Amino acid sequence: MFITSKPLNGMKFIAGLFLVFICMSESCDRVVERTDFLTEKTTSCCFVECQPNFYVRRCEVNNTADRCEPCPPGSLLLDPTNSYFPFPCRRYDCPPETRRVNSLSKTGCRIPCECDESRGYSGADPCLCRRRVLNRKKEGMV
Structure with a gap:
């Protein structure tokens, strides 16, 4: 944490607590690690399961969750998908x-x-x- 000589504004303090809570609440039951073979960068993401017509949008920041997003207009995904097997939507x-x-x-x-x-x-x-x-x-x- 930061040491300051000025007292914290009440709203800034609440906002800071809220951010800490969000970061701490992002705990994963299952983690998926992906390595970009071009950059050799590994990203750890929280596992998600998506219903038909939703695809997995992979996380870009370590220790955040993948997200289920609806298929774009004109495309479908007939089966459920998940972070381990992220099937794409198809036209x-x-x-x-x-x-x-x-x-x-x-x-x-x-x-x-x-x-x-x-x-x-x-x-x-x-x-x-x-x-x-x-x-x-x-x-x-x-």
Whole structure:
């Protein structure tokens, strides 16, 4: 600590205690150590587990925690991930006969698309959409 001849302002004292509390409260149950092979710098981070559609943002300062951040718009992460296996979010392109939706298909390939019925495609699997065939009977023809 610093030795000063002036008494501390009350707000500065409270702010200092708050910072000490934050630093002391960052205790980790599990620690992940990562080494940057270019700089040979090792960073120790607190382990986190992230739910689907969140990725692990690695800590940059020793003894701080990795963070779970939402995937950027237009990308997904279908499975949970964690500091030991930090999977990236992925962009999924929909096949041309489908349209993008905000949920994963329940059957077939698991992508955020569904068959575009407004353009005549149908099916439960967005990777196997079929063109609907319309049966039209022409009047007057037998």
